[in-house]
Amino acid sequence: MKYWSFTEGFGLENLALKTGARPRPGPRDVLLEMHAASLNYRDLVVLRGQHGRMVQPPLIPLSDGAGVIVDKGSDVHDFKIGDRVSPAFYQHWQGGPPPADLEVGRLGGPLDGVLATYCVFPASSLVSIPSHLTYEEAATLPCAGVTAWSALSEPSPLRPGETVLILGTGGVALLAIALAKACGARTIVTTSSAQRAEKIRDFGADIVIDRSQEENWAQRVRAETGGLGCDRVLELGGAATLGQSIKAVRTGGTIILIGNVTGNNAELFLPLVLTRRLTLHSVSCGSRSAFEAMNRALALHEIRPAIAKTIPFDRAPEAFQALEHNDGVGNICVGSYQEGSG
Template sequence: MKAFTIQSGDGIQAIELIDRPEPTVGSGEVKISMRAASLNYRDLGVASGGYLRNDTRPVVALSDGAGEVVEVGENVTRWKVGDRVSPNFVRDWIEGPATNAKLKTSLGGGIDGVLAETIVAPEQSLVAIPDELSFAEAATLPCAAVTAWHALFASGQLQPGQTVLLLGTGGVSIFALQLAKAAGAHVIVTSSSDDKLEQARSLGADEGINYRETPEWHKAVQQLTQGEGVDHVVEVGGPGTLERSLKSASVGGYIHLIGVLDSPGAKVGPLLSVFNLLTIRGIYVGSRLMHEQTVAAVVGNGIKPVIDRSFSFADSIAAYEYFASQKHVGKVVIEF
């Protein structure tokens, strides 16, 4: 079978299409014929090296995928041939709190991922794909949608009428927008592109701020909230945007720390978090239980994952390059 593997930390050019032996199925395992995968910002970081717990080399690329069960091993009870399934991002995190050992089993970095024609996975690490979702749509959920769910609901306990600030229009932010609106929240989105802000409004965003035109965007957030600030910030920028996110939050607000897209070396003072009693929490994807809850929320609310562009399996490197250009809104998908 064919698989795309990351051979070194030299970026996209370190990803190679190779031939590998067809994997064999052990007791409690399931073989899956992959049908779709999707990209996340983390995948660029893994390919570039130095990503915590994700420096295994070589490693099959990508964490997010969906496929069909084609063989089950002995003692498998959860699945049968023909079932449609999606692997959880962190293979061994089924429920409860994360541990260092569990986080080392993150697909496409710590262990082999899903950008292969066939994979084998433990039966307990898989989530069922409902009929309402295509393989491509299901493949968009394991990282971005689960991260948004973990932040706003599993951690933040988002309530109707609360206000959410989203940075940018990538996968996590767009899923957070869709989930927050379904929960009755008021959503503000930032972007450097008026076109992307218009797309966000078409998906339900209540307000948009172009941060290139308004560099001190936290002031605009305060104006839009009558000086109260927002209840939740889904913070995907990291240290480069964190100070303004802190200034955007309400007293008692939540800062959900997810990404390091901007200025990872910047320094941020802690005093606002003290004076405004903020809850600042790191969010790293989620458990299989959270994945299942996310799927239920997406289907139950009629949410359609936003797929910006789809590539073929053979064009996976082109998919990486397009994703790295940051032209997309929502998700970039690879279909096998």
Template sequence: MRAWRFAGGFGRDNLVLEPDETPEPGPRDVLLEMRAAALNWRDLVVMRGEHRRSVRPPLIPLSDGVGIVIAKGEQVEGLGLGDRVCPAFYQHWQGGPPPPDLGRGRLGGPLDGVLATHRVFPADAVVRVPDHLSDPQAATLPCAGITAWSALSDPAPVRPGEIVLILGSGGVALFAVVLARAAGARVIVTTSSSDRAARLREMGADHVIDRRTVPDWAGADRVLELGGAGTLNDSVRAVRTGGTIILVGNVTGNRADLFLPPVLTRRLTLHSVSCGPVSALRALVRAIDRHRLDPVIGRVFPFRDAPAAFDALERGRIFGKVCVSCQTEGPT
């Protein structure tokens, strides 16, 4: 097998392609031949060495991927050779309340991720994916897809007719547009790009707001706060009295100067989501299969060019998910 690793340290220059022994599955494990991987903003944070101290090199990056079961342990039931599955982002969180050591089980840091030709995972931490999805589409489900799903499911499921405001047009935001529309919600999206605005309307967004010219929005039942410190007060102004702000991302900063009076007097709910358990991945897969939903793919890089995929995500010019094919030429 071959795997991309942050070897001597973090940073793009330390991301190297290394040969390794193909692992053997334990009694309750499956061996996957990886087909595709997808990048998230979190992967840039890891690459920059800005994650918690528990995330250390050497490390195989990326949490989102899909593979084919090519071997399994003798105690594995319910999965067969040839099944196409995604490993869950949280390998140790099956369902219910999050465990106290939630951060310990994350793929792509501190656990080795999926940017490899072969990987072994516990059988109870992988989920079969819908047949209609391509490999890159299926690869986007474990973190980006589940984060959007959780944002529309917690603390209560989105309702038909509910007004959902989604900040931005990144990977999680595009998933949220697709899922919210399938649930019958009215979808409003903010963007600063006229090209992206047109694409978002094609995807079914009811309204697209150019945040460069329309700085104030109001009346949403639920706001998916994907920006962080720089946009949190905008979300407070945008949500209706009694509404909910779902804290998802922090790409604009980690520390927010939050003006509290409207939060207190308007009885707002601030609720955070951090991906979700294996049970949520199964629920997402059922919804995608039932509604025949298609994640939006922007570009797929060949395995040998994986570092260029990090560069592309960092530049932020691609509409849709940035993915890497894990198929290689020649021996692995």
């Protein structure tokens, strides 16, 4: 089999294509022939060696993938050979509250990820792929997709008629637009350019705000909501955007903390939070049961994740570069896994 691994350290210069023996599943495991993977901003953090002491080389990167079962252990009865599945981002979180050792179960660091032609996973960590999705589309779901689902479900579900503000145009944001629309909510989306704004309208956003033209976009959000503010914010930006997100949400509203692309240390004007009874709630992907619930919704509404670009497995480092350069609107995927993979 082939696999990509960070060897002596992180950075693209240390990402090497390797060959090795095909792994064999244990009694409760399955062997997947991988067909596609997808990148998240988190994978750039790993690439830069900024994900903390727990994530160290050697490491096979990427958490989000999809494949087909080609072998399974004797104690596996829930799946059969030929089933199309994806591994959950958290390999040990089945449902309910997150386990105390949540961080140790993440694919793509500290656990080896899916940038390999064959992977072994516990059967208990797998989720069936909706039949209407391609492998590339399904590969976008384990982290980015479930994060979008969790952001619209926690601490309480988004309701029909509510307004949700979504920051950015990455994989989490685009799927959140589709899921929010499917539940009957109104969507306001911020982006960084006129070109991206036009594309986001094509994805079904009700209102698109170009931050490059409207510096005080929180004021625009309040104007679009009759001066009240939105019900929920999917805060994907981080330090540089959190202040305006707080101004954009209604009294009693919820800010879902997801990303920190613009920085880790935010300064807050606490009276805006305290006197308006705001809820700041963080999500970090979700459990296997949340993954299954999301897939049922995707199948019911025939929602398809957006893909900006697919790069062949043997040129996988180009996928990291494409994500760094923010190429296109949608997910950056790695495909064509099995071409000459051995």
